[in-house]
Amino acid sequence: MDGIQVNLLRWLVNLCKLNTPHWERQFMSNRADGIIAEFCVEKGLYTVGIFESGVTVYSQQVRAHNLVSALSEKADHSQPESWAVIGGGIAGLTTAACALALFPSVKVTLFERQWELCSMQLGSDSRWLHPRIYDWPSEGSRAPSASLPILNWKEGRASDVSRQIIGRFSDLAERHPGRLSIILGARHLKIRENGTQIEWLGHPANIEGGFLKFEQPLGAQKKFDKTFLATGYGLEQKASVSLANSYWENDEIGQPFFDGRRQAYLISGSGDGALIDLCRLCISRFRQDTIVYELLGKAIERREKALRGLRDEIILDRENTFSIFERHFFEDYEYVIDALKKRLRNDTTVIMHLSGHPDRPNDSMADTLRAPTSFLNKFLFFALYKAGAFVPAFGEIDAIAEEFGVDASSVLVRHGADREKNLIQLFGESSDLLAKVRNHGAGSTQKSERCWTPGSIPV
Amino acid sequence: MASSKPKHPEPVPEATQLAVMPFLAAVEGYLIEGNQDCGLRLTVHRLMAREKHRHIQQICTYFGGAKDERSAGRLFSAQTGLMGLALEKKKICHTKHYDNVNLFEQEIRADRIDAGEGGDNQGRAQSFLAIPFIGEDSEVVLILYAESTQFNFFANEEKVSTIANMCQSFCDLADWIVEQVPRSSLRNFETKKLDFKVGHQTAFRRINAHPDIVAPSFNHLRSFNLETI
Numbered sequence: 001m002d003g004i005q006v007n008l009l010r011w012l013v014n015l016c017k018l019n020t021p022h023w024e025r026q027f028m029s030n031r032a033d034g035i036i037a038e039f040c041v042e043k044g045l046y047t048v049g050i051f052e053s054g055v056t057v058y059s060q061q062v063r064a065h066n067l068v069s070a071l072s073e074k075a076d077h078s079q080p081e082s083w084a085v086i087g088g089g090i091a092g093l094t095t096a097a098c099a100l101a102l103f104p105s106v107k108v109t110l111f112e113r114q115w116e117l118c119s120m121q122l123g124s125d126s127r128w129l130h131p132r133i134y135d136w137p138s139e140g141s142r143a144p145s146a147s148l149p150i151l152n153w154k155e156g157r158a159s160d161v162s163r164q165i166i167g168r169f170s171d172l173a174e175r176h177p178g179r180l181s182i183i184l185g186a187r188h189l190k191i192r193e194n195g196t197q198i199e200w201l202g203h204p205a206n207i208e209g210g211f212l213k214f215e216q217p218l219g220a221q222k223k224f225d226k227t228f229l230a231t232g233y234g235l236e237q238k239a240s241v242s243l244a245n246s247y248w249e250n251d252e253i254g255q256p257f258f259d260g261r262r263q264a265y266l267i268s269g270s271g272d273g274a275l276i277d278l279c280r281l282c283i284s285r286f287r288q289d290t291i292v293y294e295l296l297g298k299a300i301e302r303r304e305k306a307l308r309g310l311r312d313e314i315i316l317d318r319e320n321t322f323s324i325f326e327r328h329f330f331e332d333y334e335y336v337i338d339a340l341k342k343r344l345r346n347d348t349t350v351i352m353h354l355s356g357h358p359d360r361p362n363d364s365m366a367d368t369l370r371a372p373t374s375f376l377n378k379f380l381f382f383a384l385y386k387a388g389a390f391v392p393a394f395g396e397i398d399a400i401a402e403e404f405g406v407d408a409s410s411v412l413v414r415h416g417a418d419r420e421k422n423l424i425q426l427f428g429e430s431s432d433l434l435a436k437v438r439n440h441g442a443g444s445t446q447k448s449e450r451c452w453t454p455g456s457i458p459v
Numbered sequence: 460m461a462s463s464k465p466k467h468p469e470p471v472p473e474a475t476q477l478a479v480m481p482f483l484a485a486v487e488g489y490l491i492e493g494n495q496d497c498g499l500r501l502t503v504h505r506l507m508a509r510e511k512h513r514h515i516q517q518i519c520t521y522f523g524g525a526k527d528e529r530s531a532g533r534l535f536s537a538q539t540g541l542m543g544l545a546l547e548k549k550k551i552c553h554t555k556h557y558d559n560v561n562l563f564e565q566e567i568r569a570d571r572i573d574a575g576e577g578g579d580n581q582g583r584a585q586s587f588l589a590i591p592f593i594g595e596d597s598e599v600v601l602i603l604y605a606e607s608t609q610f611n612f613f614a615n616e617e618k619v620s621t622i623a624n625m626c627q628s629f630c631d632l633a634d635w636i637v638e639q640v641p642r643s644s645l646r647n648f649e650t651k652k653l654d655f656k657v658g659h660q661t662a663f664r665r666i667n668a669h670p671d672i673v674a675p676s677f678n679h680l681r682s683f684n685l686e687t688i
Contacts (some may be wrong), residue, residue, distance in 0.1 A: 140509060143648035144688050147470045147509065155688070289688075301649065454512045455465020455534040 035070035035451050039063075041229075041440040045195030045433075048091045048230040050419060051441035052448070053372050054272070055233065057121075057153075057161065058131040058146050059448035060091040064230070065150060068098035069452035080105040081225040084198050086191070086426065088112025088184070089120060092230035093169050097150045100176045101458050109181040109224070111189055111200060117166055117182075117212070120232075120248045124158035127248060130289045131155065134272065134374035137304040137311065142289060149457040155289060158248065163210070170210040182207060184214070191426050195433055196224045229437070231426070233417035239268070241398050243408040247273050253412075254280045257347050266406040268353035268397050269414030270368045275377035277412050281350045282389040284343050288376065295339050306332065311375045322366035325382045333383070340380075340387045350390040351404050353397050357415075365392055465514065468532025474645060474685040476519040476531055479503045479601075482629045486622060487522040490605070498584070498608025499523030504535070504542060505601050505683045508653040515542055515602065518683075523605075537655040540574070542602050544662035545589035546655065548669065549599060551623060553588045555668035556614035560585075563610065563666065570663035586612035587663070588619065590626055593676040598652065600683050616670050626675035638679040643688075650682045 039046045048067060049060045083106055085096045096108045116122050121129070131146040131153070132138070144155040150172070153164040173180045186202030199221040205212045236246040245251045257263060265281050267274050279286045296303045310328050314321050329337065356362035356371075365385060369378060384390060393400045401411055427434035487501055501522040504515045517533040520526040537546055545552050557563040563585065568578040584606035592601040603626055605613065613619060637647045 139651035140648055140684070142646075143472075143650075143684060144686050145470065145472050147472070149467065149469055152470050450509065450512055453465070454469060454514050455467050457469075458467045459470065459532070 031451070032070040032073040035066050035447075036074065038444070038446045039067045041437050042194060044224075044226050045437075046226065046228045047437065047440065047444070047446075048087075048095055048228055049446060050091075050229055050231055050233070050423075051444040052446055054134065054374065054448075056131075056134055056448075057090050057129055058148075060089075060230075060232075061094040061146065061148055061151060062448050062450055063446050064091055064094035064098055065148065065457060066447065066451045067228075068095060068102055069457055072102040072456070073453075075103065077103065077105055080107070082106070082222070083108050084196070084222075084224040084227045085110045085230055086189070086198075086227065087230035087232060088114070088117040088182070089230065089232045090118060090165065091232060092228070093117060093165060094151050095228050095230050096180065097169055097172050098457065100172055100179055101150055107179050107181070109183065109222075111183045111186045111198070111202065113186050113189065115185050117169070117184075117207075118162040121158040121162035122166075124162075124248045124250060126250045126254060127158040128287050128289070129155060129158050129161045133289050133292075133376060136292060136374070136376045137307040142292065144289070149459045152459075167210045170207045173207050180207075182212070183218075184212065185217070188219070189426060190428070191227065191433065193223075193433075195227050198222060198224060198227065229423075229426075231419075231422045233419045233422075235417055235421075237413070237415045237418050239397070239411075239413040239415070241401055241408060242268075242411040242413040244410065244412045247414060253277065254286070256345070260347075262347055262349060263410060264349040264351070264404055264406045266351045266353055266393075266397070266401050266404065266411045267414065268355075268411065269416075270352075270354050270356055270362065270371045270373070271414060271416060272373050272377050273416070274352070274412070274414035275373060275381050277414060278350060278352060278384065278390060279377075279380055281348045282344060282384050283340065283380075284345050286343075291380070292376070294343075295336050307375075307379075314375070314378075318370055321369040321378065322364075322382075325369070325378075329382065329386060336379075336383050337386045340383050340389070344387065344389050349404075351393050351400060351406065352390050353393050353395075353400055355394050355397075363394055368392075465534035465536075467534075468529065469516065469534060471516065471518055471532045472684065472686045474687050475505070475683060478633070478683075478685050479518050479629075480522075482625070483519070483522045486603075486605075486625055489621065489625070490607075490618075491523070494609070496609075497612055499605065499612075500584070500607075501603075501605040502530075503601055503603050506537075506546070506599055506655065507684075508651045508682075513537070513653045513655055515539065515546070518601075538661060540661045541587050541589040541663065541667065542604055544667065545591040545602050546599050549591055549593060549597075549674060550669045551588075551590050551619065551672050551674055552662075552667050552669055553613040553619055554586045554611075554663075554666050556611055560610050566665040567663060570665050574661040574663065576661070582608075584608055585610045586614060587666075588613040588622070590619075590623060591674050592626060592630055593674050594681040595677055595679055596652065596681050598681065600677060600680055614668075616672070619670055620672050623672050623675055630675045630677045630680075633683075634677055634679045645685060645687050647680060647682075648684045648686055649680075650684050652681060 049063045085092045096110045099106055099108050132141040135141040146153050151165050151168045153161050182205045183202035184205045186200050188201035190199045201219040203217050204215040267277050314324055354362050354368045362368050490499055503518050505518050507516045515535040519531045541552050567580050572578045586607045588605040590603040591599045594600040
């Protein structure tokens with residue numbers, strides 16, 4: 001092409017060029033619609049991460065960013081609206097914060113049953129939170145910062161992370177005076193009609209400097225333009241055989257015993273929560289981010305590359321996870337088992353009750369490894385098994401506790417939370433709306449990858 | 460409808476910002492010596508890929524004038540201006556020498572029109588520099604970007620060569636910190652390498668030159684994402 005032709009072409013392109021080309025606008029619009037559809041139960045009612053598996057603080061925040069950003073792309077921002085966010089945990093705070101940041105004409109009311117925001121994580125010193133360690137060994141997964149535009153945080157104890165998030169939430173709320181209402185201690189909370197009529201009794205509260213100032217309780221009802229269910233999973237299911245603390249409550253299992261005894265523990269469960277506690281009880285000075293440096297050493301990046309290959313193999317053939325691990329550990333990862341053997345605690349005996357859910361029972365280690373847990377926890381679980389660090393057990397938990405002489409205070413039940421209970425309380429058991437929400441949840445695939453347009457969310 | 464052009468910054472770890480700021484302060488000092496009114500703006504950008512997102516991200520505030528923390532984290536597409544050209548060519552780019560300002564004005568006006576930025580260059584920068592830092596995998600990791608309101612400011616190969624040497628020293632130091640003397644509390648968390656859609660639609664074609672100066676390079680880094688742990 002000669003210079004004249006090039007210039008003519010450039011002139012034509014510039015003539016057609018608007019702020020954003022038509023095809024690009026169309027693509028963005030379709031993309032936003034697709035994202036919103038993942039979250040929308042019906043017009044005006046959305047769920048944020050209440051049906052997903054492998055939920056982390058970071059993934060819930062990403063979901064909130066994705067949804068509100070997609071809504072922002074489609075919205076007519078001149079229309080004032082009133083939004084309700086149900087749940088004052090991570091997902092709810094992030095949803096509310098994104099709404100304040102992205103929708104100048106929206107007022108947000110945040111409802112929380114408990115007396116605190118992020119009540120599960122507040123004061124929880126036993127749990128370490130890392131943004132993406134459960135994405136390991138993906139590139140960048142070890143980075144300690146979440147690097148999120150809204151409510152950003154850095155790894156730390158759950159108590160520290162919740163303090164960071166609440167602090168940033170407070171800052172943002174204070175930058176948007178008059179647009180956020182918080183209702184705490186909402187023991188009566190009902191969602192009616194098409195999900196946007198809400199009836200409640202709770203304590204209005206103002207947030208300032210990260211702390212809450214309560215007002216007198218108030219009963220009211222209101223119709224909102226949009227409702228976001230960000231109730232999380234709810235509280236952990238209790239079991240009569242266990243007197244141990246629930247997952248987020250502080251415990252002493254990461255510490256050695258001061259009286260020299262060897263304590264037997266029974267952990268029931270095969271999800272990430274159970275596997276983390278297995279690691280804490282078996283591995284001396286365990287933390288889920290530092291363990292990867294300690295096991296993989298200076299060659300960590302080269303070894304992570306190989307592990308990504310292993311992970312991909314397992315994703316493609318999850319049914320055979322056990323045999324895949326068996327083969328690879330024999331060939332490539334003996335050094336991990338050797339390293340772990342040097343780190344095993346001498347003051348604990350750990351029995352893992354791995355029978356699984358009655359609807360999906362496990363009979364073997366191979367069954368257990370098919371569970372949708374993080375690669376890091378699967379990897380460590382298998383390595384600990386090969387190192388002889390724990391005893392797998394199948395059958396009834398009561399019988400196992402008795403057989404091994406484990407007292408109730410040392411039985412850790414990690415069976416997840418009862419999410420149904422929250423929803424039934426909100427909608428009523430026989431409500432059509434509850435059926436719609438359950439239906440929506442059955443096919444739920446709310447991605448935890450960043451889908452918002454970079455630079456579209458004000459920090 | 461939202462525009463696809465990034466409007467807001469995204470977070471940059473403080474350690475990453477602090478790692479480049481003293482270096483930029485030194486480059487600034489060299490450039491403004493005896494020339495305080497050169498209207499300098501100087502910064503470093505990094506190539507960032509996080510999950511599916513990929514962009515050029517300004518690491519820290521501009522040096523050369525009043526510092527503004529809010530400019531840290533600003534995002535640009537890989538096709539933006541002189542940076543996009545440096546990313547595509549993996550070569551140092553700077554505004555070439557002009558014997559007279561009228562010819563420069565004529566060419567930059569035409570370049571601005573081609574780039575869709577309007578023709579008027581009144582009160583704007585008159586000289587530009589982009590230095591790509593090449594990574595271990597031969598891809599661009601960082602881009603030093605500078606502009607000046609002074610005519611022919613960067614049309615000086617000796618000046619550009621000196622800055623390129625300073626950039627190489629920065630690369631050598633970063634390699635040493637990250638690889639030779641690994642620190643338990645400071646690490647470079649490599650981010651995923653994704654293909655960047657390059658093409659310099661908005662670069663100023665007529666006014667640019669590629670000097671015969673080797674771009675600085677890292678021996679051990681493929682991305683720049685320092686954090687403390």
